[in-house]
Each structure stands twice: as structure tokens, then as C-alpha cells.
Amino acid sequence: MSIQEISSFAAGEWVAPGEGARNIASAITGEVIATAGNSALDVQGMLDHARTVGGSALRKLTFHDRARMIKALAAHLGQHKQALYDLSFETGATQADHLIDIDGGIGTLFVFASKGRREMPDGHVYLDGDVEQLSRNGSFLGQHICTPLQGVAVHINAFNFPVWGMLEKLAPTLLAGVPAIVKPATNTSYVTELAVRIMLESGILPDGALQLVSGGLGDMLDRLNCQDVVSFTGSADTAFKLRSAPHILENSVRFVAEQDSLNASILGPDAEPGTPEFDLFVKEVQREMTAKAGQKCTAIRRIIAPENQVQAVIEALSARLSKTVIGDPRRETTRMGALVSEGQKRDVLEKAAILGQEAERVFGDPDNFEVDGADGGKGAFLPPMLFHCADPDAAQRVHDTEAFGPVSTVMGYRDLDHAVELANRGQGSLVASVITHDPQVARQVALGAGAFHGRLYFNNRDSIKESTGHGSPLPHMVHGGPGRAGGGEELGGVRGVKHYMQRTAIQGSPDILTAIGNQWVPGATEIEAPAHPFTRRFGELRIGETLRTEPRTVTLEDIEHFASFTGDTFYAHMDQEAAERNPFFPGRVAHGYLLLSFAAGLFVEPNEGPVLANTGLDGLRFMKPVSAGDSIKVRLTVKKKTPRNEEYGEVRWHVTVTNQEEEQVAEYELLTMNAY
Template identity: 25%
Template sequence: MGVSEKPGLLDNRLWAGKAFDGAWSTALSTARDVAEPATGQLFSRVGIASAADMQAAVGRAQQAQAAWAALGPRERAAVFHRAASIFEQHFDELALAIARETGGIVPKGQHEVREAVTLCHLAAALPMQAQGQVLPSTPGRLSIARRVPHGVVGVISPFNFPLILGLRSVAPALALGNAVVLKPDTRTPVSGGFIMARVFEEAGLPKGLLQVLPGDAEAGEALVVDERVPMIAFTGSPVVGRRIGALAGQHLKKVSLELGGANNLIILEDADPDAAASAAAFGAWFHQGQICMAANRILVHESIADAILQRLVGKATHLPVGDGASGQVAMGPMIDAKQLQRFDKVIQDSVAQGAKLEAGGSYDGLCYKPTVLSGVKPGIRSFDEEPFGPVANLVTFRTDDEAVQLANTSQGGLAAAVISPSVGRAMAIGQRLRAGMVHINDQTVNDECTNPFGGPGVGGNGGSVGGPADIDEYTQWQWITVKDAPPAFPF
């Protein structure tokens, strides 16, 4: 399971105190150390952008964009095929770096790099697709609706799956003729930013088109309000998403928000307990539950609840937690102390409100043990909020209608799942759930890059990214008409 480190692409000296603007020559206002969550050791030292730094980056991106949009589609596509190849060539090095910086296990880092390869190939296909339609019109006039790039797209990416969740916006936005200014989370600036910068630098992306600047809220707000950036793509918490949505609305920008919410895994009474408990454990605990699709609520029919509880407690007791990059554990640390303390408070409050702690509920350093709560119901914090940590919240129900009612007791969510050998019944339940993605006989953490990804309510702003949604997201319509000669007008 372990991966040997083979340096070659990543070099901390390149970005120490600097932004990426196609090269590594732009110094940022301040610098900050980034530590590995598992060990506390220095992972990298990076520059931190100010509002002025961000504004300068937007200007550089704007200057580079027009020539890129005018480039032939095959030339643009070739950059992404080369990028995919570079990800493959440096697979082990990048997977290990992601595991170390994010606190994930090595297979999680490998997954991010594999998906990056796929995202680049999908992006390469976008310039080669039809870019518009010929519309019906009056005789003698050619009427065309075509898709054109926005110009500069701002991307703000999170810490949990930083490579995938940044690249899924960066790659299609670039491929469709935009320039991109990327602000990765300051806790994962290499995985969420500088890996992409190095890959596209090596792939021959023209200078200036991709700007990468880690930064705090000041830099993010400067990007969101800059009038030269007509679109913002954000992945992160509902609290920050609401702020970005409000600012973007004031400045009449298009905004793509992928947030979070409640994700429900429903286990019917005819489900196999072993298979269902395995799905629930993975959905709740993978990458320490720090996933926007994590199975926040595990709704179990009361007749099978004890069997599921017993199996989950057994798994929680035996799963090893520690340094994910070691290749010896199933779960790594939380991203930082702030995130751990917030999650621990959710657990403590939930127990005080009536939930029963069946396993876990404690931590060593940043490593939080996989946790199981039973007796969870509406009004308990771990039911009402997205915990964003390694907890399996068991909620019991008696009827299908009650399961649907409990699942839909939320402000929305990204994913849901139903487990039962009665596929028709499970699908009927799934179709009633308020979620953007529904999986039958699976858990909630699923994405294939070719699918639209999003959800209602606090899951986002009603839109989707990925697959067939990308052309709609990262371009806009322009109507063009052509006549052989100007007609005569009555004025």
C-alpha cells in the first residue's frame, strides 16, 4: 500500500514566497509554513497573497486570455493530453505529496492523481465539441448561437480533496478558452494549487493563463469582487459559500457553489448487514469524514439496527488511525486543530442532547478515532449539522415514508444512497430524496468525473459541475446574425 517518493516535479524552492503566473517570479506579500497534519513536520513554505496581489494576478490573467481563446481547438486540447501524461509520469510522487499534505492515506492520494488524469482527458475533449447551434431565422439571415468563454474565471478550492476539487474547475475553464485565477486553501496549497501549476507549466500552457495564489479571506474577497472576473467557482462550506454568493450577486457575477449539507444513507430491513455496515463505515469515515458527500446520517430500519450497530462498533474499534502516508493505517488525522475541536464539540453536544456514544469520541493529536453515535434524531446537533468528521450517526425508522421524511429534514444535500436487494423499492425511495446524486446499493461518496455534480439547497446554488454541465458552466451564449447586405430601413 505504501508508495516510494520519487522527486522530480515538485520543488519547494520554486514557490517559497511566490505566486505562479506561468513562471515563479512574482513575490507575494507574506509567507507561511505548511505542516503535515500527521507529524507536524514542515511540508512546505508558501507565499500568502494580499488583496493587491490578487488584483495583480487578475490583470495578468486578463491580458493572456484573448490569445488563448483565439488558439485553435486542437492546440488547446493538446495541452491537456500532455498534462494527463505528466500526471501519470509523476503518479507516485504526487500521490505521496497529497497524502502528506492533506493527512490522507496513500490510496486517497492515488485516487486524486488518477482522477486528475481523467479530468485532463475530459477537458481535452471540450474544445473539440460543437460550440453552438444554427437557429431558425427569416430567409436571407444566418442566425447562430455560439458558446464563448467568460474571460477570467476565479476558482477557490478546499482542503479535503484539493487536487480534484480544484482541477475539476480549472481544467474545463481553461480548455473552453478562459484564463483562471486559482486560490487554493492555505492548508493545502501544494496539493490544491502548485501541483497543477507545475503540471501545466510542463505541459506548455501559455504563460499568464493560470495564476495560482494561496491566500486568506482578504485575497478571496478581492477575487470575488474584481469586476474583471465574471465568474467564480467555489467549493467549500455553506457559511463561506453564502458570503461568496452574496458578494457575487452584488457584482452581477455568475457563481458556481458546491457546498455540503446532509447526506443520507438509508438501509432497509432486507439489506445484508455485513455489506450495509461496510458501506456505512466507508461512507462515514473515509478521509476522516472530511468529504462533502460523506454519509452524515445512516438511517437504519429498526429491525436491523442492532446488527448494523454491532458491526460498526466492531469496525470502529479495530480500524487503525495514524499517519496516512505511512501505508499502515486506515484513517489519518484531521486537517488541523480548529477542525478537530469543532468536530469534537459536535460530538460532545450531541451526546449531551441524548445521543449515545457507542465507539470513539476521543483523539490523539489530530487523529480522531472513528466514532459511532446511536439514538440520533432531529434536534441533535450531529443530525442537524454537517459534522465533517469521522462519525456514523445511526438514526432508526419504521416505514419507508418515515425514512424519506427524516432524510428530507434538512436544508438540502449533495448525495444520498439506499441499500436493499429490492431495487424497485429502493429506487422509489431514492426518487423522493432531496439530493443531487442518488446511489442504489452503494454508499454516498461517489464521483466519476463524467457526471453532473451538485445538489439543492445548502448543497450549492442549484447548478452542477462536471461532465455535461461543464460547457454550460464555463461559457456563455452569444447570438450572431449574418446578412449578405444591409436591408432598407424606414428611417
């Protein structure tokens, strides 16, 4: 077998392994398959290239441009994923594991691309929150904005997910407009390198947006500044060493860590043997112990069950684990492959021995197990190992030692408060799960354990068919956790994008805020529409373009007809004496929805035109009642424009309804789809 040279991609050039390179062995056979590393990399040149070339190019793009770019990357990777599958087998991963890593990573790109188009503007400034009125008359306002950091994101990734681990960080980074330097774990860097080559060769990314370090970073972290970000996934010891470096602290370099996590799963007191929840619990634990050979930051390490159900859990779980076929991951019958390396296997055995000081191994003998289709003595294979801790209150190591492999420990709890206490003994985790059909059990755990866990996963017979599993971080939800888990936060949709941006408070006049955010702010200059705005196409409309209508008088006959026609005969509209007793009304008043209907009648252009559909309204408020004899008129202003596809875009209109005294009676935002 030829040995593959795993190169770095630095400042637009591929750099082969050189001084300081190290060998990489196959997890299946133990044979050297690759070499990676070059201590002579010009790390300053890489940083300069990212900041000046990559960052500049990305910041010129809008959020929607970047979202389209990310979607194109995902589609391109999807066309080449078979090559990634074929190579990834050497890491010990099975085909099912590839779906988590490779397909999961591609799926994450698609989600961020979609969220970028749906939840972010087609512009360069992200508005974070509502406008704050800082003066009596509204001439001085404030708002928070987010803009891209003008540095580089250094991503230091773990060995267990060479594709997903890169893409889940890369997606929000690129969407924010920040270039990335990716440093994968050396043991699986050959898979990451192939994924990077595929992306770069597509021509989709601007120059400098993505660079790769296969091997060590050298002194790169000592050259970072306040505009840079380090996002780290790995051990707590390494995270502490990196984040506490004087240069990182002195320059306030953002450091995001996702590290050791003793995740727990709680079997609810209602989930007795024979219930769907008990079977689900056993299945979830078995899957989390064996997927990726237990090498998942979200895997279940502590199994917390009612004391009277511990033996039943051990028996049921042992029965499922005994059916797990361990072997060459390329075989279709294999259900669990090898650990990533011989070194990782030794580490797991060392940690298992520590757990064995406080817990009894009740399933899985590392000295006596079968390996299908491979030499168990040469590859990094281990069986699933289940321990039982009879006294979890007195134990310490089962709550602070993570064997990063197919290892988990069962322990019993007396009551639900005790279960929560045991789960929290891990001092911070990425995820804790609760299998229960009792909503009050879920509530009690959420209140008691929420502060110690980045994600709480609840599942039962109602959600089992569509649930994604205890160990699946989703791009829509935050991934991270307090304390031992690193105190960091990734993913979470747009929340993850904002980690690579600076939040800035801006203050000024309505016109200033409108210009910065490209979104009309009440009080800003209004532009007189050259024609009815509903006759103007999406591209013709301008932010601030305003239509003011003639007034319409609301009569008692209108109110009674609306009540009769709709069936809304609420007393405030129909009974004068009852309405007068209500502290909010002077007497009989018009229906709020009658006012909305009349408002639409005042501003709508009825003929066929570029307005394709009314898709809803947001932020509706009724501020002052309207009585019979009052008149209303409408101000309709283009607040925001968001392209949706090549045929139409979304227009957000600010609508204000006022009475004859120029007092606001209603306010809302109207959404329409307008043709280009």
C-alpha cells in the same frame, strides 16, 4: 526540518511568501513545515494578465486544441505523481487517499479531454440544441450558441482535496477557453503549489492560462466583472459571505458554490442482515467514514435504516470500524490517517459534542484510541465516531450539523416515506445513496428525494463489482446540490464546460447560422462538388458541399423482393386492403429501410477511396409514404466535419430523400470516417 516557502504564481512570476504569511503544520507531527501568504500580491495585475494574455491565447485555440492540451497536462502530471504522493502524506492522507485526490484529479483531466474531442466541435463555437424555425419558409432561423466568457475564473478550493479539487474545476474552465486563478486552502496549499509547478514547468499551458494564490485573495473579488466566475468549495458561512458581497451582486458575477452537505445513506427495507445488500451497506458506510479521515464533502453523515435493523447496523458497522488501523499515513498498514490540522480536529470535536446532545455515541472514544506509528497527542488524529439518534423526528442538530471528519449518525425509519422525509431533512445534499435490490424502492426514493439531492446513488448485488462508491463524484455526472449544499453544479461533462461560457440566442438566415456555427443548416447555400464527395479526402471536403442524384423508380417487384429477402412482410407492404384501412397509408407502400438502401445505392461511390467506414446514422425520419411507381432521389450535403486522429475524421452528412413531386419522404444524418 527546513520550512518550505509556498509561493504564488502571479502574472508570469513566482512570488515568495511575504507580509501576512502564516505557518502550516504537518497533520502527522504538528510541526511547522511550511509558510504561505503574501498580502502584497498585485491582484489587479493578475486579473489583467489572465484576461488579456491568458484568455486571448486560450480563445484562439479550438475546443479540440484545448482538449489535447488538457490530455497532455494529465499525462505530464501522471509522470510526476510520486512527488505529489510523497508530499501529500503531510496532510494526513494515506496512499489510498492519494488515489482519490491525485489519481482522481488526473483521471478527471483525461475524461474532459476525451469529451472535448468527442462531444465538442473542432471550432470556437459550441452549438447548444437544435435549429429553431422562426419563419414559415425557413429563411429566418434561430439557434443557441455558447462562446467563452472573456474574463477569468477564480477557483477557491477546500483543504481536503488539494489536487482533485483544483483539477476538477480547472479541466472544464480550460476546455471552455477561460483562464483560471486558483486559490487553494492554505493548510494544504503546499501540495497544490507542487501540482501547479509541475503543470507550468511542462510548457503545455499558454502564458496567463493558470495563476496561483497561496494565501489570501486580498480584494480580488471586489475587482471582478460580469465576464468573471467564482467557483467556491468550502463552508456555508464563507460561501454566504462571499456570494452576498455587494460587488458580486451588483455586477452579476457568476458564483458557483459547493458547501456543507449532510449526505445520507438509506438501507432499503429489503436489505436484511445476511443479504449482499446489507453487507454492501455496512462496507460503504465504513469506507465513507474513514476515507480521508471523513473529510469528504460527499461522506455519509446520516445512516438511515429500518427501525428493526438499527441495532444490527450498529453492531456490524462497529465491528468493521474496530478493524480500522489509525496511524502514520505513510505506513502501508494504516487505513485512516490524521485530520488536516489541529484546528480541524477541534472543530470536529465541537460538532460531535453538538450531535451528542441528541444522539448517543455508540462507537469511538476520542479520549481513548490507539495511533500506530505516530504520536496521537501531537498529530491531528481522531477515531471514527458513530452516534445513534433514537428519535430522529424530534432531533434537529443531527440534520443541520456537519462534523467534517470521521463522524456519522445512525437513525431508524418506520417506512420508506419516513426514510425519504429524514433524508430530505438535511435541506439539500450533494449525494444520497440507497442500497436496495428492489427497483420499486429505488423509484419511490428517486421521486420523493430527487429534488433535495444533487446525486442519487443506487447500488446492490448486480452493480457492486463495477460501482464507484457513494462518495465518488465522477466527471461524467453533475457534482453539486440544492439548498444547504450550495445550489451549485460542477462537472457533468460538457455541462460543466458551459458554466464558463455565455449562452447566446442567434437569429438570422440559414447562411448566417451556417457561418457562425461552422455547421451546414438546411436552406443554406449549397456548394457544387467538383467530384463525387466520396472520392474527396477529409481535408478537401467543404461544409455545404452537395451531391444531387438521379431518380430511381420504386416498383411493386422491389417491394415484394425486399419483403421476401428480409422477412419483413408487415401488412402495409404486402396487403392492399389492410394497408388502405391504415390511416397513414394510401395502400401498399415501400419499406422505409428499402428506401434507405435505394438511397445509399444512389449516392455511394463503390470504388476504393477516402471513405473508410459508414459508422451509423442519426435522426432518421420518414415523412411521406412511397408507393409502387413513385421515384426517389437524394441530396447529400456535408453538414459537419470532426477530426478524430491523424489518419481520419468524422464527416456528418445531411441526407434528404424526395419523391417525384419534390416532397420529402425521408431525412437523416449519415456518419462516415474519411481519410485525410
